[in-house]
Amino acid sequence: MMLAAISIPQLIVFVVAVAIVGVGGVGLLAAKHTVHSALFLVMTLFGVAVLFIEEGAEFLAAVQVIVYAGAIVVLFLFVIMLLGVDRVEVPAFVADRNRIVLAGVGVLAVLVELFYVASGAWSSGAVSQSGSLSAGQNVGVLARSVFTTYVYPFELTGALLVIAVVGAVVLSKRLIGRREVDR
């Protein structure tokens, strides 16, 4: 089959990365403590970063580790710390058996459809709209695209980040004010 044509080192990296992603994902769902879930999330994010590198997206792999595994998971851990680390949900999953079964059936239906799409041809034959990926170094190509074709969306994400920061501050600030009024 096709297996013989794939270079062995790449296959090994792929299998190991998928194993890391799988263990991390299942561990996240099965963990009793929220902290363990967060650490399994880091594991999954690292596995996905390895897959990014294997697909030639070096910049995104670096950003994945710095932003996701660095910033976002630390944010999660801070909130877990705020809410109490030792708190264990006695039944981790919802009590309603039907809901779990229905969720499983729904997810399976989506998966079957996705597998059907994924097992198709390499591409749909669509023509590149935003430039070739192999035109140069990964970072350079990405930067040229972000700062020329997608410069307005890029500026908008800056506005979005400011809105998020202001929103988070307002969310915590207004509550403090209300508590003082309650007294």
Next chain:
Amino acid sequence: MTIPGSWYLVVAALLFGLGAFGVLTRRNVIVMFMSLELMLNAVNLTFVSYARMLNDVGGQVDVFFVLVVAAAEVVVGLGIIVAIFRQRATVTADDISSLKG
């Protein structure tokens, strides 16, 4: 030869399914949130796979924007979770049902 793109798509689909199942079945809001991040990562992996398969930089640019939006979403979402916890001392989804009617 490199790994076929469809393999990555299958991995991404499985990861998405795992995340979706977590969002639907876990009771802790924070774990639900983390499962959401799992789903976002699966979509990112799909984007990168298609970027390589179609030799199109657009897929990777999209992942860039998804990362930014995910960061903003986590900041606001966790802010809301902390605000809820301060008022009701719970992070269980079943207990947060004031809007249920």
